[in-house]
Amino acid sequence: MPTTGSRDGLGGCRGRLHFAYPQIASWAAFFRRSAALTCALRDLSCSWIEPIIIVTLTVTRFYAPQHVYQIMRKIHEFDAALREAFESGAHDRGVYFIQSDAENRVIPCSPNKLMFSDVVSIRPGRRMLPTRFKTVAKSVGRRKLLALDGQIEAMEKSAEVPVLIPVEKAMALLELAYSNLEFDDPGDNSRKAHLAALEHLSRSSKNPQLQNHVWLVTARDRQLPRLRAEGRPSDNPDTKQQADILRPKVNDIPALMLFRQEGEAEKGWRDLPFWWPVILTPRSAVTSIFANDEPSTA
Numbered sequence: 001m002p003t004t005g006s007r008d009g010l011g012g013c014r015g016r017l018h019f020a021y022p023q024i025a026s027w028a029a030f031f032r033r034s035a036a037l038t039c040a041l042r043d044l045s046c047s048w049i050e051p052i053i054i055v056t057l058t059v060t061r062f063y064a065p066q067h068v069y070q071i072m073r074k075i076h077e078f079d080a081a082l083r084e085a086f087e088s089g090a091h092d093r094g095v096y097f098i099q100s101d102a103e104n105r106v107i108p109c110s111p112n113k114l115m116f117s118d119v120v121s122i123r124p125g126r127r128m129l130p131t132r133f134k135t136v137a138k139s140v141g142r143r144k145l146l147a148l149d150g151q152i153e154a155m156e157k158s159a160e161v162p163v164l165i166p167v168e169k170a171m172a173l174l175e176l177a178y179s180n181l182e183f184d185d186p187g188d189n190s191r192k193a194h195l196a197a198l199e200h201l202s203r204s205s206k207n208p209q210l211q212n213h214v215w216l217v218t219a220r221d222r223q224l225p226r227l228r229a230e231g232r233p234s235d236n237p238d239t240k241q242q243a244d245i246l247r248p249k250v251n252d253i254p255a256l257m258l259f260r261q262e263g264e265a266e267k268g269w270r271d272l273p274f275w276w277p278v279i280l281t282p283r284s285a286v287t288s289i290f291a292n293d294e295p296s297t298a
Contacts, residue, residue, distance in 0.1 A: 120193035122288040125250075128197060128279040131235045132188040133181045134226065135263055138272045141180040148176040148275055152218050152258065162249060163216045167202040170214035170256045171195055177258060177275040193290045194279055198254055201285055207252035215255035217242055222261045222276070226268030237261065237276040246280055255280040 064072070122128070135141055151173065155163055178191040198214060205211040219242070224234050237259040246255045257278040263269040 120190060120197070120290045122197045122201070122281060122285065122290060124281055124285040124287065125283040126281050127238070128190070128194055128281065129235065129237070129277065130178070130181055130183075130188070130190055130194070132185065132233045133183050135270045135272045135274050136180050136182050138270060141272045141274070144176055144179045145273060145275075148173065149260075151176070152275075155216070155218075162245060162255065164210075164213050165216050167199055167212050167214050170202070170216060171198055173216070173258065174198060174256060174277050174279075177277045180272065180274045194277070196290050197281070197288070198256065198279055200288065201254040201281055204286075205252045205282070206284070210253045213253055215246060215249055215253065217246060217255060217257045218260070219257075220260040222259045223264065223267060224261055224276075238278050250280050251283050254282055254285075 120128075155165075174195060175191075178194075181189075181191075183189040202212055202214050222237060224237055226234060228234055238257055242257055246257075249255065257280065258275045259278070260273060260275050261269070263271060263273045265271045
């Protein structure tokens with residue numbers, strides 16, 4: 001499995017990459033001048049992914065513009081989710097393709113739509129969180145921050161005690177948390193996919209006592225810098241403490257973790273505290289692919 005990284009606005013990957021995905025056709029021409037790349041057009045039996053280009057690339061380190069790197073990252077995520085479902089035997093339960101309708105309800109999605117959409121994979125036992133963002137201006141975000149602070153304080157709970165809340169309440173908290181996040185690249189904004197994932201995983205639970213609920217864990221006084229020492233965006237607001245608390249609980253329904261970051265300017269933020277959301281998917285979940293309405297443009 002390839003590893004990824006970025007430097008000076010570029011994305012990098014190392015190892016042997018093998019992708020099979022229709023979206024690659026739009027940018028495969030970018031690589032055709034490289035002798036290290038072999039492209040073969042295959043006529044596969046799956047009509048919803050015709051035509052398709054199979055690409056095998058062997059590199060020690062490959063750098064590309066950030067928008068190309070993001071496309072490659074999403075392709076790898078999609079490919080890895082499907083491969084994991086087959087290797088683990090979970091494919092016997094199927095793979096769900098979902099989207100949100102005009103009223104933000106989760107509905108089935110035709111696989112044909114994946115050819116024209118940004119996709120987000122929803123895999124069992126994984127974290128889902130926004131990265132590569134900054135906060136909105138302090139004057140703009142203060143009101144929503146106070147609203148979210150108040151709702152969480154009203155629960156009178158802390159990170160020590162997971163709280164079982166209705167999925168509708170969890171989605172409202174997640175929506176408020178996202179409202180104070182700002183993304184330079186629209187393709188990094190995973191708000192819609194994460195809301196859909198939280199609802200889908202909760203409502204599709206096979207445990208009738210937990211169905212339509214979400215575990216909530218919160219923590220305060222976090223001071224994570226926006227960028228790591230090597231320049232990459234931070235992506236680890238949660239800690240082993242939260243993982244240990246939730247591990248025995250997150251089997252049938254998802255968990256929503258909210259971490260209140262201080263958001264100090266010296267840490268690379270904009271002097272506005274904010275809640276960083278992290279979703280933990282249940283171990284019993286069926287691999288799902290969420291399709292946004294339309295692909296982002298670079």
